[in-house]
Amino acid sequence: MLSVKGLELSYGDKKIFDRFDLEVGDGEVVCILGRSGCGKTSLLNCIAGALAHGGEVNGTERGVAYLFQETRLIPALTAAENVRFAVGHLYADRAALNAEIDRVFSSLGIDGLQNRLPGKMSGGQAARVALARALCHPSDVLLTDEPFGALDVALKLSLTEYLISALKARPRTVLMVSHGIDECFDLADRILVLGGSPCRILYETNIDEPRGERADIAHRAHKTEEIKRALIAE
Amino acid sequence: MTAEKKKVLKRLSSALYPLGAAAFIVVLWAITAAAVGEELLVPSVGATFRGLWQMLTEGATYAAIGGTIWRALAGWALALVAAAVFAALAILFKPVKKLFAPLMSVMRSVPTMSVIMLALLWVTSGQMPLIVTFMTLFPVQYSAMVAASEAVDPRLVEMAKIYRVPTAKRVLKMYLPCMAPQIVEGVRSTLSLTLKVTIAAEVLAQTRDSIGVGMMQAQSFLQTDRILGWTVIAIVLGALAELFVTFAAWAARRLYAVGERA
Numbered sequence: 496m497l498s499v500k501g502l503e504l505s506y507g508d509k510k511i512f513d514r515f516d517l518e519v520g521d522g523e524v525v526c527i528l529g530r531s532g533c534g535k536t537s538l539l540n541c542i543a544g545a546l547a548h549g550g551e552v553n554g555t556e557r558g559v560a561y562l563f564q565e566t567r568l569i570p571a572l573t574a575a576e577n578v579r580f581a582v583g584h585l586y587a588d589r590a591a592l593n594a595e596i597d598r599v600f601s602s603l604g605i606d607g608l609q610n611r612l613p614g615k616m617s618g619g620q621a622a623r624v625a626l627a628r629a630l631c632h633p634s635d636v637l638l639t640d641e642p643f644g645a646l647d648v649a650l651k652l653s654l655t656e657y658l659i660s661a662l663k664a665r666p667r668t669v670l671m672v673s674h675g676i677d678e679c680f681d682l683a684d685r686i687l688v689l690g691g692s693p694c695r696i697l698y699e700t701n702i703d704e705p706r707g708e709r710a711d712i713a714h715r716a717h718k719t720e721e722i723k724r725a726l727i728a729e
Numbered sequence: 730m731t732a733e734k735k736k737v738l739k740r741l742s743s744a745l746y747p748l749g750a751a752a753f754i755v756v757l758w759a760i761t762a763a764a765v766g767e768e769l770l771v772p773s774v775g776a777t778f779r780g781l782w783q784m785l786t787e788g789a790t791y792a793a794i795g796g797t798i799w800r801a802l803a804g805w806a807l808a809l810v811a812a813a814v815f816a817a818l819a820i821l822f823k824p825v826k827k828l829f830a831p832l833m834s835v836m837r838s839v840p841t842m843s844v845i846m847l848a849l850l851w852v853t854s855g856q857m858p859l860i861v862t863f864m865t866l867f868p869v870q871y872s873a874m875v876a877a878s879e880a881v882d883p884r885l886v887e888m889a890k891i892y893r894v895p896t897a898k899r900v901l902k903m904y905l906p907c908m909a910p911q912i913v914e915g916v917r918s919t920l921s922l923t924l925k926v927t928i929a930a931e932v933l934a935q936t937r938d939s940i941g942v943g944m945m946q947a948q949s950f951l952q953t954d955r956i957l958g959w960t961v962i963a964i965v966l967g968a969l970a971e972l973f974v975t976f977a978a979w980a981a982r983r984l985y986a987v988g989e990r991a
Contacts, residue, residue: 543891558893567888571906580902581892632892 496521496554497542497636497668503549504537511537513693514550521635522666524706526679528726529689529697535672538694539638542670554668558585560632562639566625568613574600574624575609582631592631599627603657619650626654630661639671655681659706676719680709688722690729698725772954780954781961789938794962796938801927804862808870809916811863816874826875836868841926845933855937858930865926866919873915877908913978920970924963 502515511534519525529535540546543559568577578596586592600606603623613621622643629637643651655678662669662682673679679686680702688698700718702709709715755774762773772780784790819826844864848857881904889899931941940959947955 540891544893545887545891559891561888561891563884563888565884567882567884569885569903569907571909572902576902580894580898581888584893584895584898 497670498553499538499542499550500553501550502538502541502552504534504541504546510693512541512548512550515694517687517696519554519668519670521668523684524662524667524669524671524682525685525687526671526673526683527687527689528673528676528679528722529694530726530729533690533692534694535689536640538689539640539670539672543638555634555636557634557636558632559634559636559638560629560667562626562629562637562642564641564644566613566621568621568624568628570613573610573612574605574616574627577613577624578628578631581628582633585633595631596627599630602661603627618646622646622650622654626657635667637667637669639669641672641674644674651678658682662706676722680715680719682706686718686722688725690726697729698722769951769953772957777954777957777961780952781958784955784958784962790943790962792938793940793943794966796936797924797927797931797940798966800858800931800936800939801862801923804859804927805866805919805923807859808863808866812867812870812874816871816878819871819875820878829871833868833871836864837872839864841865841929845930848930849934854934857934858927858936858939858941861930862923862927866923869919869922870915873919874908874912877911877915878904880911881907909978909982913974917971917974920974921967924967924970928963 497519499515499517502512502517504510504512515538517538527535527538537546539561541548542552542555543561544552544555568574569580572580575593575596579592583589583592586595596609597606600609603626605620605623605627608616608620608624611620613624616624626642629639643654646654659682669682671679671682683702685699685701687696689695690697698721700721758771759774762771765771768776815829819829841861844861845857848860848864852860885903885907889903894903928939928941928944930936931939932945934941935945936942940963944956944959947953947959
């Protein structure tokens with residue numbers, strides 16, 4: 496289980512988090528909505544260990560896979576080298592790592608791109624390589640920060656589809672910052688709306704139907720209304 | 730036309746540009762020499778290359794070339810090593826970088842001539858060009874390296890931190906490859922400067938076995954063709970040095986790439 500207890504974080508005089516708590520169960524997918532600058536990305540960075548903070552974070556002992564808003568690929572390294580750079584030190588066996596890279600690449604439809612440099616890829620290909628990098632991480636914790644935000648709608652849908660099938664094949668504990676309510680309904684087991692200063696949970700709802708069968712659940716419209724109200728009310 | 734033929738033609742035409750530039754200079758030179766009509770002021774192309782040929786038969790010429798190459802190379806390499814050490818410290822420790830910044834701008838703005846004059850008082854004429862070359866190049870190379878490190882995307886640095894990538898791997902696979910093109914460019918651009926500074930210092934230091942003294946002697950005997958001959962030699966040396974660095978960078982890239990993909 497991923498847990499955050501008594502999280503404290505300030506930028507100068509401004510308190511972003513003041514004794515903030517959050518728990519994400521094993522294999523649970525939690526989506527976070529909230530206004531820009533409310534602390535969503537900071538929350539992920541605290542959990543990932545990229546920001547110094549007070550309080551406790553547990554469940555990240557094996558590290559975390561992180562899917563960034565941008566691809567963040569090293570331009571001088573090929574696709575496979577980029578994956579090896581980020582997760583190579585977590586595999587004892589290099590052959591196992593290469594096999595995993597090939598498997599993930601082929602399931603993402605980018606087989607054959609292993610030796611290509613990021614500068615020679617399309618935006619969609621680079622996004623898939625970044626996703627492959629996160630999925631090759633042996634940790635079960637995946638943090639994502641509006642990963643497909645900058646892509647076109649078709650690509651975004653296909654990558655979301657892929658993420659759903661990847662989660663079905665191997666359940667992960669996911670904390671996902673999102674800007675799209677629909678995306679949250681497609682992926683999440685639980686949706687949180689964050690806001691306020693310091694940041695707290697303004698609204699919370701569980702989605703019980705299995706992923707992939709949620710296109711026309713009856714209460715979706717009702718919940719969407721509630722989420723919108725929580726977002727606007729702040 | 731086949732793609733293969735097109736490629737060959739493209740290669741050929743890209744080789745034509747430098748040849749064209751060289752031809753342009755020679756034509757301009759020949760016209761000027763003919764217009765002035767005085768070998769002492771502007772020697773003709775033929776006279777210059779006859780002088781150069783004559784120089785190349787003398788043992789002293791090679792001693793001078795060897796001496797100058799040695800001093801320029803030593804000054805350049807010392808500056809490179811020192812710049813790498815100081816730049817590494819500055820990149821790793823922010824306060825060090827801030828401390829160095831004013832020192833480097835002072836070093837950059839000190840006129841080469843005052844370094845030469847002071848060095849003349851302190852060291853022998855053999856060492857002086859080396860010291861002057863070092864003093865001139867060190868701040869330039871330092872700045873090139875620090876600027877290259879600033880070109881590494883901080884978002885990549887954050888990615889490496891989140892994925893807990895070991896430090897040695899970060900340096901080898903992220904910092905160095907991202908900085909390499911700029912470092913090579915910075916290093917290459919200082920090569921021609923190196924020769925200029927070394928030769929100027931040799932003239933003033935009266936260094937034995939040096940291109941600088943060769944030029945000075947030619948000047949005092951009014952052998953203008955020999956001054957131009959030395960100039961041609963210096964230009965060729967500069968070009969060879971740049972070619973060498975380009976080749977070394979290419980070889981390093983190949984080696985690096987092979988090691989990585991194996």
